[in-house]
Amino acid sequence: MPPMPSLPSPDLLARLEHLGLASPQEVGTVRRRVRRLAGKLPWFDSIWIDALRQAGLVTPYQANELTAQRGDQLQAGPYVIERPLDQAHYARAFAAREISSRRLVRLLRAPLARGEVERAGKSLGKLLSHSAHLASPVLPAVFDFGIDEHNEPSQVSPSRVWVVSDAVPGISAAGWMVASGRFPPEVVWEIARQMAAALAELEHLELVHADLTPAGLIIDPQGQVRLPHPGVRAVLRPEEGYGLTELVPAAYDNLAPERIAAGTPPTVASDLYACGCVWWQLLTGRGPHGGGDSLARLQAAHRGRFVDVCRLAPETPPPLADAVRSCLASKPGDRPDGFARLVEALGPSTETGRKQLAECIAETGRPSLSIRLPRSRTNWSRPRANSPRTTLPRTTSATGRWPYGIATAACLLALAAIVWPLWRGGPPVPLANIDANTGANSDAGQNLVATDADGPATRPTADVDVPLEPAQGDDARLAAADPQAIASEKVLLLSGDRPVAASELNLRAGLTVRGLNHARVRIEVPPEGLHVAVDDVRFENIDFVAAAEQAEPNAADASATWEEATAALVVAQCRRVAFRGCSFQAAPASSRSGVRWQPPVAVEAEMASPHLLLLTDCLMGGLVAGIDLPEPPQGPLEFHDTLALGPGPLVRLARSPRLEEPLSLRLSHVTLREAHALIEFNYERIHDEPGRVAVEAKNCVFAPTPQGAVIYCRGLPSPARLLHRVAWTGEGSLLAEEADFAAWHSDTASPMTVDDVEFAIDGLARSRIEFAGSSREAEGSKIVDWSAPLATRTPPGIRR
Numbered sequence: 001m002p003p004m005p006s007l008p009s010p011d012l013l014a015r016l017e018h019l020g021l022a023s024p025q026e027v028g029t030v031r032r033r034v035r036r037l038a039g040k041l042p043w044f045d046s047i048w049i050d051a052l053r054q055a056g057l058v059t060p061y062q063a064n065e066l067t068a069q070r071g072d073q074l075q076a077g078p079y080v081i082e083r084p085l086d087q088a089h090y091a092r093a094f095a096a097r098e099i100s101s102r103r104l105v106r107l108l109r110a111p112l113a114r115g116e117v118e119r120a121g122k123s124l125g126k127l128l129s130h131s132a133h134l135a136s137p138v139l140p141a142v143f144d145f146g147i148d149e150h151n152e153p154s155q156v157s158p159s160r161v162w163v164v165s166d167a168v169p170g171i172s173a174a175g176w177m178v179a180s181g182r183f184p185p186e187v188v189w190e191i192a193r194q195m196a197a198a199l200a201e202l203e204h205l206e207l208v209h210a211d212l213t214p215a216g217l218i219i220d221p222q223g224q225v226r227l228p229h230p231g232v233r234a235v236l237r238p239e240e241g242y243g244l245t246e247l248v249p250a251a252y253d254n255l256a257p258e259r260i261a262a263g264t265p266p267t268v269a270s271d272l273y274a275c276g277c278v279w280w281q282l283l284t285g286r287g288p289h290g291g292g293d294s295l296a297r298l299q300a301a302h303r304g305r306f307v308d309v310c311r312l313a314p315e316t317p318p319p320l321a322d323a324v325r326s327c328l329a330s331k332p333g334d335r336p337d338g339f340a341r342l343v344e345a346l347g348p349s350t351e352t353g354r355k356q357l358a359e360c361i362a363e364t365g366r367p368s369l370s371i372r373l374p375r376s377r378t379n380w381s382r383p384r385a386n387s388p389r390t391t392l393p394r395t396t397s398a399t400g401r402w403p404y405g406i407a408t409a410a411c412l413l414a415l416a417a418i419v420w421p422l423w424r425g426g427p428p429v430p431l432a433n434i435d436a437n438t439g440a441n442s443d444a445g446q447n448l449v450a451t452d453a454d455g456p457a458t459r460p461t462a463d464v465d466v467p468l469e470p471a472q473g474d475d476a477r478l479a480a481a482d483p484q485a486i487a488s489e490k491v492l493l494l495s496g497d498r499p500v501a502a503s504e505l506n507l508r509a510g511l512t513v514r515g516l517n518h519a520r521v522r523i524e525v526p527p528e529g530l531h532v533a534v535d536d537v538r539f540e541n542i543d544f545v546a547a548a549e550q551a552e553p554n555a556a557d558a559s560a561t562w563e564e565a566t567a568a569l570v571v572a573q574c575r576r577v578a579f580r581g582c583s584f585q586a587a588p589a590s591s592r593s594g595v596r597w598q599p600p601v602a603v604e605a606e607m608a609s610p611h612l613l614l615l616t617d618c619l620m621g622g623l624v625a626g627i628d629l630p631e632p633p634q635g636p637l638e639f640h641d642t643l644a645l646g647p648g649p650l651v652r653l654a655r656s657p658r659l660e661e662p663l664s665l666r667l668s669h670v671t672l673r674e675a676h677a678l679i680e681f682n683y684e685r686i687h688d689e690p691g692r693v694a695v696e697a698k699n700c701v702f703a704p705t706p707q708g709a710v711i712y713c714r715g716l717p718s719p720a721r722l723l724h725r726v727a728w729t730g731e732g733s734l735l736a737e738e739a740d741f742a743a744w745h746s747d748t749a750s751p752m753t754v755d756d757v758e759f760a761i762d763g764l765a766r767s768r769i770e771f772a773g774s775s776r777e778a779e780g781s782k783i784v785d786w787s788a789p790l791a792t793r794t795p796p797g798i799r800r
Helices: 010-018 024-028 031-038 045-054 060-067 117-131 173-180 185-204 232-236 257-262 268-284 294-303 318-327 339-346 351-364 409-423 475-481 483-487
Strands: 079-085 092-098 104-112 142-149 159-166 491-494 512-515 521-525 530-532 537-540 542-546 568-572 576-580 583-585 593-597 612-616 619-621 625-629 637-640 651-653 663-668 671-673 677-682 693-698 701-703 709-714 726-731 733-736 742-745 752-754 764-767 769-771 783-786
Touching (some): 010 024, 010 045, 031 045, 045 060, 060 079, 079 104, 104 232, 117 232, 173 268, 185 268, 185 339, 185 351, 257 268, 257 294, 268 318, 318 339, 512 542, 576 593, 677 693, 701 769
Parallel strands (some): 512 537, 542 583, 568 593, 576 612, 583 619, 593 625, 612 637, 625 651, 651 677, 671 701, 709 742
Antiparallel strands (some): 079 092, 092 104, 104 159, 742 752, 769 783
16 A cells, blocks of 8 residues: 555645645644544545544634635635624624734625626725724724625626624624523613614714614623624615515514615614614514515515514513614604614613623523634633632633534434434344354444334333333243344344343344333343443343342442442443433442443554444433443444433543543433533543533433532543533523533532633523423423423423
8 A cells, every 4th residue: 555645735735824724734733633534545635624623723614615625715815714603694704813813803705796896895995984983892893805806707796795893702682582582671771772872873974784683783791782794784785675585584674664665775764773673672582574585574574563562571661662662663754863862762871781781691591602702711700609719720722723523423314314224124123234154243333323213112210119010921932023133143132021130141243132022121230230342232121220139339429439430330342332212220329320431442444433322212310420431432422312310420531531532422302300410521630632522412401410510520620621622502402590501629629610601502591490290200300391482392301
């Protein structure tokens, strides 16, 4: 085999250096990672790009564009795009950096039709000249623009314009409402005061904003309102109406009726109308108009009919309610004479109002951040009751860049598409093609994918004292029940008439272990646990319990150290294993963990083989930890419809992950109740560049113990560097309103709560949570009531 290149192609190297993303020396530092990712494959440029992404030298968005040969799309004049934002309806918004100074900016980019280049250039030049006089912090002024012209006649829009303003850290009002519902009226009053005063200054300069929407209303952690890119939409889209319906429907919500009817340019009167729309939406928590497409939305906006705000929000202060009504007048002449009049009616912004706004954003909602705050601004606060307040050291990155993702989701979806037809064939359901003579698995890695088509998975009970129901049948019927599966050595059928000793199991690669007719089976494990040393074993409807005669070493205590709690019910020394409809339960005096996943060290030929631990419809209770990880695994942990009842964390790591050891958790409909934490990190030291911790949580419920937190760090050094590597994404999940998101406990101090305001947390909202009943039964751990607004009426958490 010819020697592998020490660097990627010259074209890629030149592109990376030109964009200021990585020098050839920095690219060379990921050579070891490239070797591991490539295995025996040639070192393609795409593998180098993936390694650069994992090392944090390029963002996931940049990696996608470079892999698709669209690296030129990442540059706009002297700026390089880092990632897309979602606030602008009429143009694409990006977080970008100036290549030379690394200054973070907010960049808009939009196509220009033929013949518009000269007009747009003159108008933007005039806008920059006027914007230079803006003093209000509410209006981040546009300070640079450019037009990238292309002369190919085949292109409909041969040119693109880009416009730059300062970066706007904070939370969009629209994103906050998705997670937390409508704003309190006194907070909306403060928002209205700040907006009116800033727009009065804009009016004095003979400018209009022209794009006032909840999505474009940013609120920073200090309670300061920001309205980015004032005047840009007026330049790029001077006309709106029924002939211009190419934008998304929400782009037309706040258009004044006269603009739609006559196609007139934006005016102060239309900005006043848009303010009324925004404040009405913040007070009521709903969109102003119906309509599923852009044309229907334009028609509704043209009619301009609004329910009186006091009918939907009766606690609205009278001055604010009067301002909303006057701004929403259908005729421009019936609206206020200008923003100065509106400022007189609403009053000036106050320090108390800004504090209330900041507290509302910080304490009530946990939506997406519109721009990630600088990692050097870590806030540590709110110590636990009777614990001293401690100021922890701030940390910065050595390179200033962080890795943002793990490229596995697409692979798992593809594997699911391959395996789905096999699983639909009916019971028994083989997971892989097994050679009858050798027992070798010919399709390793392509069978551990969550599905509901495998036959019924019965939810185990959460009470270890409840006797198990015996399966229907006896050992004599096993062979007759499924002779083909037994002959092919793909399925091991067990009788539920009696407990099964772990020593009776002869596990082979690709084997499915389940009860006859999918009945529940009790497997009693010895003190050393059930060892799974082959890949792709799947357990269905199994109750793992410790053998009755054995003595348990320690009390099941969430504070037990790693060395004190090494006994596990299942010891998975394999790359892939799956559990469906299983329970892992220990007695109250136990010091057991559920599964200790300790994959073998991969040789070079196995590095490309995926790792996966998968739990579906499972229950964990009475455990010092659900999943114990002596080392960070090389693949994801997935939990679906799983109930974790503690008292320990669901996942516990023995040390902090290194940069090349990213940790990935994917959760859907998971309920954490009376458990110490979702993830607990135990460490003696934290590396200068810790590994990324990616958590994707969809429709989950997190109600940890009062002494715990969703993410719990246990060690002497400050976990600042580690917590800044946590990337939380997802949708529709709830965190108990009294619970902490992150906490730190060192041996020398009382536990401290970590202020999570500055972390990027998507799709997690604080809420009052009411469970159906006792935690001793799985049915009692479904939630029946909650206070946070969700996209659907289906409750999050476990479903079965």
